[in-house]
Amino acid sequence: MNRITAEEAAKILLGQDDILVLTHRSPDGDTLGSAYAVCHALRRMGKRINVACADEIAEKYSYLAAGMQDMDFEPRFILAVDVADEKLLGNLRKIYGGSIDMCIDHHGSNTGYADKLLLKEVAACAEIIYELLLLMKAPIDVKIAECIYTGISTDTGCFRYSNTTAQSHYIAAKLMETGFNYFIINRLMFEIKSKEFLQLEQKAIAGMEYYLDGRVAVITLTKEMMDSVDPSSLEYIAPLPRQVEGVRCGFTLKQVEENHFRISVRTGHELDASKICAGFGGGGHKRAAGCSFTGTKDELIGRLIKAVEKEMQQPIG
Amino acid sequence: MNRITAEEAAKILLGQDDILVLTHRSPDGDTLGSAYAVCHALRRMGKRINVACADEIAEKYSYLAAGMQDMDFEPRFILAVDVADEKLLGNLRKIYGGSIDMCIDHHGSNTGYADKLLLKEVAACAEIIYELLLLMKAPIDVKIAECIYTGISTDTGCFRYSNTTAQSHYIAAKLMETGFNYFIINRLMFEIKSKEFLQLEQKAIAGMEYYLDGRVAVITLTKEMMDSVDPSSLEYIAPLPRQVEGVRCGFTLKQVEENHFRISVRTGHELDASKICAGFGGGGHKRAAGCSFTGTKDELIGRLIKAVEKEMQQPIG
Numbered sequence: 001m002n003r004i005t006a007e008e009a010a011k012i013l014l015g016q017d018d019i020l021v022l023t024h025r026s027p028d029g030d031t032l033g034s035a036y037a038v039c040h041a042l043r044r045m046g047k048r049i050n051v052a053c054a055d056e057i058a059e060k061y062s063y064l065a066a067g068m069q070d071m072d073f074e075p076r077f078i079l080a081v082d083v084a085d086e087k088l089l090g091n092l093r094k095i096y097g098g099s100i101d102m103c104i105d106h107h108g109s110n111t112g113y114a115d116k117l118l119l120k121e122v123a124a125c126a127e128i129i130y131e132l133l134l135l136m137k138a139p140i141d142v143k144i145a146e147c148i149y150t151g152i153s154t155d156t157g158c159f160r161y162s163n164t165t166a167q168s169h170y171i172a173a174k175l176m177e178t179g180f181n182y183f184i185i186n187r188l189m190f191e192i193k194s195k196e197f198l199q200l201e202q203k204a205i206a207g208m209e210y211y212l213d214g215r216v217a218v219i220t221l222t223k224e225m226m227d228s229v230d231p232s233s234l235e236y237i238a239p240l241p242r243q244v245e246g247v248r249c250g251f252t253l254k255q256v257e258e259n260h261f262r263i264s265v266r267t268g269h270e271l272d273a274s275k276i277c278a279g280f281g282g283g284g285h286k287r288a289a290g291c292s293f294t295g296t297k298d299e300l301i302g303r304l305i306k307a308v309e310k311e312m313q314q315p316i317g
Numbered sequence: 318m319n320r321i322t323a324e325e326a327a328k329i330l331l332g333q334d335d336i337l338v339l340t341h342r343s344p345d346g347d348t349l350g351s352a353y354a355v356c357h358a359l360r361r362m363g364k365r366i367n368v369a370c371a372d373e374i375a376e377k378y379s380y381l382a383a384g385m386q387d388m389d390f391e392p393r394f395i396l397a398v399d400v401a402d403e404k405l406l407g408n409l410r411k412i413y414g415g416s417i418d419m420c421i422d423h424h425g426s427n428t429g430y431a432d433k434l435l436l437k438e439v440a441a442c443a444e445i446i447y448e449l450l451l452l453m454k455a456p457i458d459v460k461i462a463e464c465i466y467t468g469i470s471t472d473t474g475c476f477r478y479s480n481t482t483a484q485s486h487y488i489a490a491k492l493m494e495t496g497f498n499y500f501i502i503n504r505l506m507f508e509i510k511s512k513e514f515l516q517l518e519q520k521a522i523a524g525m526e527y528y529l530d531g532r533v534a535v536i537t538l539t540k541e542m543m544d545s546v547d548p549s550s551l552e553y554i555a556p557l558p559r560q561v562e563g564v565r566c567g568f569t570l571k572q573v574e575e576n577h578f579r580i581s582v583r584t585g586h587e588l589d590a591s592k593i594c595a596g597f598g599g600g601g602h603k604r605a606a607g608c609s610f611t612g613t614k615d616e617l618i619g620r621l622i623k624a625v626e627k628e629m630q631q632p633i634g
Contacts, residue, residue: 043561124427138362158475158476159475159476159489159503160500160503160508161500164493164499165498166489166491166494168488169487169488170487171485172486173481173483173484173490176481176486182481183481183586184478186476186477186478187585190477191477191556191560192560192561192562194561194562195562198406198522198561201522202522203521205518205519239508242508243508244510244511244512244515245510245512268504291624292585
């Protein structure tokens with residue numbers, strides 16, 4: 001693995017054609033926004049390029065690919081965006097594992113699986129893509145602005161989270177000048193809830209459990225609860241426990257099978273979520289991370305609380 | 318009433334001393350952020366200046382005035398910020414009504430009650446204050462950045478709503494460069510909910526009523542429900558009805574007495590909330606407005622639905 005600069009990445013991409021852009025599994029606004037921004041831009045520059053994802057893309061993201069048909073070619077250059085680890089390619093790993101030419105990412109935990117890595121620990125991968133497109137002198141039109149804004153907006157919780165920087169706002173200002181409908185995007189990403197989701201949310205909040213004198217809150221989603229809504233809407237549950245006054249660490253436990261859980265962790269600025277998850281073989285960012293666990297719910301909660309207690313003893317950093 | 322430019326307003330303020338800044342009743346982040354930004358800045362420039370508000374200021378806004386004591390002087394210049402109508406001064410109207418020297422506002426509906434009016438229809442009054450402080454060559458330090466950011470962030474729903482512009486983001490970027498803790502402000506303004514509020518929210522959502530094939534949603538808050546929480550947290554209820562899929566107009570009815578209601582209206586880009594409220598003697602912005610009503614809930618809902626139907630027949634503008 002070679003670390004490269006944005007200038008080098010721009011030069012390499014300009015010299016390539018027949019490019020396939022890979023996103024991570026369970027795709028979110030940043031991996032998709034980044035991939036489609038690159039795809040729209042390079043197509044406008046006359047290149048053949050497609051986007052691939054192991055999982056189905058939620059309907060609410062369909063505007064990112066609007067008007068885009070898959071092109072017919074044999075890929076000669078594989079680019080991964082916002083993918084911290086080859087494992088996160090899902091089923092695509094079987095085909096492209098070990099042969100990723102370039103990765104563009106903002107996760108400090110990137111495993112360096114790609115031949116060349118452009119890594120900057122900024123709020124969203126889409127911020128790196130914006131810089132790259134400027135260096136490539138790509139035209140930033142309304143569609144590309146929508147894609148980049150979606151990445152930044154979703155990864156920063158619409159500019160709320162502590163990862164937001166002056167640069168995030170500065171790029172947003174530049175994108176707004178293209179006149180795209182950011183408010184329809186924000187409504188799609190952050191506001192609209194189905195009646196089914198509202199019911200799930202009520203159930204989840206009613207069943208919230210508190211530990212460590214209210215400093216930890218836990219929501220548990222059973223398989224039945226999760227089956228009642230569009231899977232992509234589940235990401236809106238993860239921030240809820242941390243919204244309760246006094247809660248410093250929020251867990252959302254998704255009970256995918258009787259004794260198998262996927263866990264989302266959200267923390268305030270004084271606790272490192274990725275360290276809490278590392279003890280379970282997971283990872284992510286400082287304020288938002290994830291892991292899985294096989295065992296009973298009681299065992300899981302016992303271990304999570306221990307991990308939080310340990311992390312609470314660390315100096316704030 | 319004389320309309321003045323930001324340059325003229327800056328010159329006038331620089332020439333004044335012993336200033337009292339008035340905010341609107343039921344003070345929100347924009348009126349308070351604007352007032353305290355001016356107050357901090359002019360005090361740093363050696364002037365005597367205080368802020369006054371008819372109603373108690375919620376605890377969550379206390380950081381805006383941190384370290385600030387009331388100064389002892391007889392006001393010689395009265396400035397109102399973010400106050401569209403003298404009526405909105407609440408009890409302060411009795412003292413200062415008819416003698417407001419200058420008003421700085423962003424409401425198109427401003428009644429022109431002040432001697433001089435600086436009006437720009439931007440997202441937040443705090444955006445005008447930022448421009449004014451630059452013109453006055455005031456130092457934009459961390460505390461002033463907090464005040465201005467609070468105004469912009471609260472009035473744009475943290476950069477989500479359709480009133481957000483490139484300028485809103487550009488100012489935010491500039492403010493972020495001072496290094497203030499925007500994420501703690503955003504957590505205070507948008508995230509933290511007390512357990513009591515969570516319960517109220519659940520009850521409100523469970524009781525939501527739908528009209529016009531789900532295009533209108535109505536939440537009703539009884540006096541008992543409202544008494545269970547900090548009054549300042551009630552503003553978080555108003556956006557909820559509009560979040561439901563398919564809802565184009567959301568009403569929140571606050572039943573302050575048996576037959577007396579205060580109504581908050583939230584609409585999408587195709588409906589004008591201020592026009593709906595105008596029929597009830599109220600007003601506000603295109604997407605967020607308010608009014609009051611004396612009568613039964615059934616009468617009120619009947620009239621609100623008629624007003625929405627009428628507004629739905631208007632061409633989109």
